Amino acid sequence: MSKVLGKVYTENDADLKYVKDKNIAVLGYGSQGRAWVLNLLDSGLNVKLGLEREGNSWKKAQEDGVKPMKTEDALKGADIVIFLVPDMVQRKIYAEKVKPVLKPGMDLVFAHGFNIHYKLIQPPENVDVYMAAPKAPGPSVREFFVKGGGVPVLVGVNQDYSGQALQKALAIAKGLGATKAGVLETTFKEETETDLMGEQLDLVGGLTAMLRATFHTIVDLGYRPEMAYFEAINEMKLITDQIYEKGLSGMLRAVSDTAKYGGLTVGTYVINDDVKKRMKEKAERIKSGKFADEWIEEYDEGSKNLASLMDDLDNSLEEQVGRELREIVLRGQPKK
Template identity: 45%
Template sequence: MKIYRENDSTYEKIQNKVIAVIGYGSQGDAQANMMKDSGLNVIIGLRKGGRSWQKAMDDAFEVYEVSEATKKADVIQVLIPDEIQQVVYEKSILPNLAEGKVLCFSHGFNISYKRIVPPKNVDVIMIAPKSPGPSERKVYLEGFGVPALLAVHQDYSGNAKNIGLGMAKAMHFTRAGVIDLNSLEGSKKDIAPFDKETFTDLFGEQSVLCGGVAELIQSGFEVMVEAGYPPEMAYFEVSHELKLITDLIYKGGIEQMYEKVSNTAEFGGRTRGKKVIDRSVVKPVMHQMMKDIEAGDFAKEWMDEANSGMPKLKEMRKNEGGNQLQTVGDELRKLFVK
């Protein structure tokens, strides 16, 4: 595993280039401002009249429609949602993607699933911070950075990696460490660098970080309430305190978490946790999820959903967004606002 740090990167290959950040949401806002504050030449590409247009202008950026920003830029950093990247790329980026330009992403979805197939005469790179945008910006302003991944899909210029490292340095990612996915190998030796990020990112979100954790919290809450306990107590025990536990895991891993909690909690966790998460049952399901991701089945399902107006997602938001766990939590969280 190759990890690049501050002394492994310079601004030499990026300092004279114009970087167009396409999109000004969570990641676009954070990445554009970090690079600008570090002295790089950053412009913003947006849909004219969109809700982010005025915000980007208020933040002292030159703002253009996506096609015009692409024309002006040497580096095009695509930071719009996965489900609209292909349409925006084909309409506004590809016609203006001249030879020698750099196409950059922070998630490999559209490259991995060949929804976007760039011409051979451009560099294609990925800089994927392992953090939500606001957290990246906060840590940057504190003088440090978050870890990130770097991948090179096409190196037409011969400088693709150094361009990516220069951008990563400007965002302080090299202060924490940038992992080179082109050097990182698992047992699947033939997996492409972009695919390593795409497949693992999707799997982590679905199986643990978003899907698995959310369902576990919901189930624990419902069991306590159904057993007759106050929903407020159930919320504290299965949701509120989760942050305290994940903070311990973040700092020192699962074993350090067990060192920090009580012996009673450790014994209960080690003996009962395996009954809740029966690996003989859960892992086959997870393996199938991984196969669906690698084969593109999930990507197709998601794109079909997005292209049809997201009816299933909207229905789930409606049905699950106002459940008891959410409403009780909303009331309790008001108590903790400074």
């Protein structure tokens, strides 16, 4: 029993029998969709893959030995519908394809709580709504499973019409291989809001901004861009690998004493109380739903602002330098 964590579900806490005889329609064959389909099939479950069109995902599925079909065909006779298409596409597919065929006792399953939490999808009360959210990208979900393991998964129940929603969520997690690692219980609200906070404040937003700011600080002081890129951006992978394997203190013990002292004394000067105050403001914006409203409006208007931001990054000095330096770095890596 953990002294810090809540209940951690493992192999003996989950049973595939809760979904074994169900017809499962998985919608989407992207990063997560491919992993889910292949893992659930390998776990002996009845899975149909539904896609909107015969594009790259359709071809990839066929190459993997999976028979794709149009969304409406995969939904015929389905007991469980798993949404693994992009967040902003889910509401349209639900309204046009899933809602018309929903019957009492069916299950709607999500890998992220965004559409349910922000009420973009509002299911009837006579269906189960639950979540299994892998805490790793799709390729890792598949890779770990193939090697006999699994990545941790968060499960949560939004509606428990059958009285067995949690057991079915755990069964899906087991089918993904997650119970070999550990499954933790959460809510749609907690998973959605913390996921967005992590992405924006740290993993995607904060980290990208910090890397770019460090790069330009070094360049502005007169150092060559390639030196700045190596020190400010390229070496981040080495640090995050250490954190992933050993935690923050383990990473610090793996670097030099000079790096430790400099990092621990300067880090809190750069990321100070003012930065944390602004982080909290943006976190509160997620909790209030304002970010979701903004993103929905941006998406509905064609994501023009997002496209402009990506263009600016693609054309930046750090990306121009990085594209050339990455060729050197990758050229020196041992062949797999």
